[in-house]
Amino acid sequence: MKKLGLQPSRIAVALAFVVVALTSPSLRWAVHALGSAATAAAVSGTGTVCGxxxxxxxxxxxxFHSNRTLWVRPSNASFESVAGGDNLFCGLRSGGFSLLCWDTLSGFLPRRLYYSKTVRLTALTVGDDQVCAVEVNAGIARCWRGQRGKSLFPAPEAGWKFRTLTSGSGFTCGILESNSRVLCWGRDPIGALIQSQFGNSxxxxxxxGESHACGISVAGILICQGNNDHGQLDVPFSSAFEFSELALGAKFSCAMRRRNGLAVCWGGETGRFEYDYNVVEGLSFEAIFAGLDFVCGLVTGNLTVTCWGPGWYNRLGLLNNLPLGMIIPGPCLHDPCSRCGPFxxxxxxxxxxxxxxxxxxxGLPFAVPLPPAFPSPSIPSSPSNDSETVSSKRTLSRLSIGFVIVGSVGVLAGTCTIVYCFWCGVCGLCRKKSDCSEQNPNPEAHLESRVHTGSNIGILRLVSERSYWSGSSSLKHVERTENFPLEELAIATNRFxxxxxxxxxxxxxxxKGKLPDGREVAIKRGETGARMKKFQEKETAFGSELALLTRLHHKHLVGLVGYCQEDDERLLVYEYMRNGALHDHLHGKDNVERSSSVMNSWKMRVRVALDAARGIEYLHSYAVPPIIHRDIKSSNILLDTNWTARVSDFGLSLMGPEAGQEYTSSRAVGTVGYIDPEYYVMNVLTTKSDVYGLGVVLLELLTGRRAVFKEEDGMAPIGVVEYAVPAVLAGELRTVLDRRVxxxxxxGTEEARAVELVVNVAVRCVNLEGKDRPTVGEVVAELERALAFIWEDNSHGSLSNSTYSISSE
Structure with a gap:
């Protein structure tokens, strides 16, 4: 192999990629695992790893096989994916028109399983004795016998169309195109058990894995089903969309954290940490994949392969870093990339x-360096390949060291810049320099001694420094807002x-507070002490909400009464919503039957939904510029004395782009169960993200279920979207409606038509892609039709009882 030095041009390119990595988010590749198509695969039995x-x-x-590297035939063919099974691995040639397999016990001789000039394959998967793939256009799963002499592997029922496949020992499972449910088939009954346990998810x-399966639901929840004799189903606590990649073996499961690429494993012979070795502690991966008793990862930064686990060490001792070349993190395509762009x-x-x-x-945290110029592949015929392997390792090591050095300089410079800007920004927002350097550990202790200056210079400066406030209008609005002394608000809340x-x-x-003039108000006090370590976060949320609410006035938005800014205290004073949050009425422990709550009628629920939608419509269509709330949920929909619903809490809101345009956010924020999956995984924000949250609220109103809940103790959590939508699409609407209503x-009755309208618009709101969701204006129109149908059933303009009254709009 020709030796490769670190030339200045390569250093410059490497530095450029460090800058790209620090300034623009990249995105990690989709799930890889044992038996599933990827660009690297593990072969059980012989401990072979290919890429x-x-x-x-x-x-x-x-x-990498029997402690040496080798190229597989044919040497002049390009491949887009590989998958490994029991002493067998297969590769799908670029374009998907040809499928080859190699037996690792028989000299790696290629065997062609499939060839077509017209029908392409995708979603390649290999089990212990079966090879399966999906026809690209038809979605049909096709399976072949993995090794000669083995019996034919059964095919799934005709008519099923699959989005992806994965294989274990004696079974194959897939996700259906029509409803995203799991369907399994094969000779081993464990497949049927896995399918039944996933149910309607x-x-x-x-x-x-060998006898279990894990997946990420559309709500982002990691779910494992099947055999659990070694704890391989005992998923560690995780939040929605915390994990991206999965790798399963015989008795263990591993997952890769979405944000930093770190691997976490559970199960195994001796317990959860059997596969959490020190060699991978703090190591970030592009992808992870597994054999029956070991797991490997494609390392971020240099795209080399590292393997670990008891099965690996039993065969190869302490060798972790494989002497393979750089492995591509995804197939090389000649078609243009989508809006997520090229790697x-x-x-x-x-x-x-x-x-x-x-x-x-x-998401991908770092970019990768330029690869060395690898030699043309040649089929090994003698032990001379071992010397080439050593040369390859030295070349890769030099390039990796150079990249690490240059990357470290870039990271250090970037970190220093960020720290400096953060320091200047925070101190610029403080009234005094001492405010930035001295934190009061117990603000409660000296409330009495604080002196209210009566000045709003600090908050005016905060608002004026936000480039997205339009002109000086925000300053005028803030100046007209009531500025309360801290002591007055402390007394109003009985010292908080x-x-x-x-x-x-x-x-x-x-x-809740009561002002000296008798007004009841709600006072939001920015957290202090250990719960709010970053003053900048509180300042940002406070300034955002203040600047927005001072310019927003609508009957379906909670109104701002005033604010307080003294030292490091930030408080906002709102109109008091006497009847609390919609969430508490729907999910309160005392709401067990129809008579338990005023919310237990379709008339009330549709009306509340319409009120909330009108509030959001005002933000999207009538505020200038439009405002994206970013945290629409039932606990942020409050009910006033007349049971009119109002949208609240604008601390995460942004002044967004014009309708139909996108806003690239630095990081996704929101609440699990309500956050738009498209926004969460792509950081691209539009008004359709609020529509998704509203759709979840509509499903809460229809089903009475929380956004994320457990049907039974011990069951995996499920989102209301994946609980309700499949039932609706299957024509089983009545099985998921809230029985308390x-x-x-x-x-054919008017009320039934109204509920069906709400259901239809809710399902459209929670489509995975924003382009398939309605605008909030369209939602309002549908809800107005639904409410009109209900009023036709009951022409009275008001409801009343001893505790509440509701006037018709």
Missing amino acids: IVAGQRTQGIQC SMWSLVA PNSNALCGGSGNICRSCQV SHENMVGRGSFGIVY GQLPPR
Whole structure:
């Protein structure tokens, strides 16, 4: 192999990629695992690891087998994916028109399983004795016998169309195109058990181990089903969309954290941490994949392969870093990439013959360096390949060291810049320099001694420094807003007592208070002390909400009364909503039957939905510029004395782009169960993100279920979207409606038509892609029709009883 030095041009390119990595988010590739298509694969039995090598015009496959590296035949073929099984691995040639397999016990001789000039394959998967793939256009799953002498593997029922496949021992499972449910088939009954346990869950991804399967639901929840004899189903606590990649073996499961690429494993012979070795502690991966008793990862930064686990060490001792070349992180394509764009430096990784498109699922923290110029692949005929392997390792090591040095300089410079800007920004927002350097550990202790200056210079400066406020209008609005002394608000809330606490907002705790003039108000106090370590976060949320609410006035938005800014205290004073949050009425423990709550009628629920939608419509269509709330949920929909619903809590809101345009956010924020999946995984924000949250609220109103809930103790959590939508699409609407509201009248009645309208618009609101969701104006129109149908059933303009009254609009 020709030795490669670190030339200045390569250093410059590497530095450029460090800058790209620090300033623009990339996206990690989709789920890989045992038996599923990826660009690297593990083969059980022989402990072989194979991958598609980067830096060549022909994307050939290189394997590490019996302590040496070798290229597999044919040497002039390009491959887009590989998958491994029991002593067998297969590769799908670029374009998907040809499928080859190699037996690792029989000299790696290629065997062609499939060839077509017209029908392409995708979603390649290999089990212990079966090879399956999906026809691209038809969605049909096709299966072949993995090894000669084995019996034929059964095919799934005709008519099923699959989005992806994965295989275990004696079974294959797939995610259906029509409803995202799991369907399994094969000779081993464990497949049927896995299918029944997943039930109606709508899945985004699915990965099989030997006798279990894990996947990420459309709500972002990691779910595992099947055999649990070694704790392989005992998923550690995780939030929605915390994990991206999965890798499963015989008795263990591993997942990769979405944000930093770190691997976490559970199960195994001796317990959860059997596969959490020190060699991978703090190591970030592009992808992870597994054999039956070991797991490997494609390392971020240099795209080399590292393996660990008891099965690996039993065969190869302490060798972790495999002497393979750089492995491409995705297939090299000649078609243009989608809006998620190409992988950094992908043209070089593909040897100038294509680009690697980034997946829109998940996030990548760092870019990769330029690959070395690998030699043309040759079939090993003598032990001379071992010396080439050593040379390859030295070359890779030099390039990696150079990249690490240059990258470290870039990271250090970037970090210093960020720290300096953060320091200047924070101190610029403080009234005094001492405010930035001295934190009061107990603000409660000297409330009495604080002197209210009566000045609003600090908050005016805060608002004026926000470039997205339009002109000086925000300053005028703030100047007209009542500025309260801290002492007055402390007295109003009984010194912010626990008894006065009524909720929690985006940046603080909300208290009920009574002002000296008798007005009842809600006072949100920015968190202090250990719970709010970053003053900048509180300042940002406070300034955002103040600047927005001073210019927003609508009957379906909670109104701002005033504010307080003294030292490090930030408080906002709102109109008091006497009847609390919609969430508490729907999910309160005392709401057990129809008579338990005023909310237990379709008339009330549709009206509340319409009120909330009108508030959001005002933000999107009538505020200038439009405003995106970013945290629409049932606990942010409050009910006033007349039971009119109002949208509250604008601490996360942004002044967004014009309708139909996108806003690139630095990071996604929101609440699990309500956050738009498209926004969460792509950081692209539009008004349709609020529509998704509203759709979840509509499903809460229809089903009475929380946004994320457990049907039974011990069951995996499920989102109301994946609980309700499949049932609706299957024509089983009545099975998921909230029984506390009473039986839905027969089809054709006005009330039934109204509920069906709400259901239809709710399902459209929670479509995975924003382009498929309605605008909030369209939602309002549908809800107005639904409410009109209900009023036709009951022409009275008001409802009343001893505790409440509701006037018709």
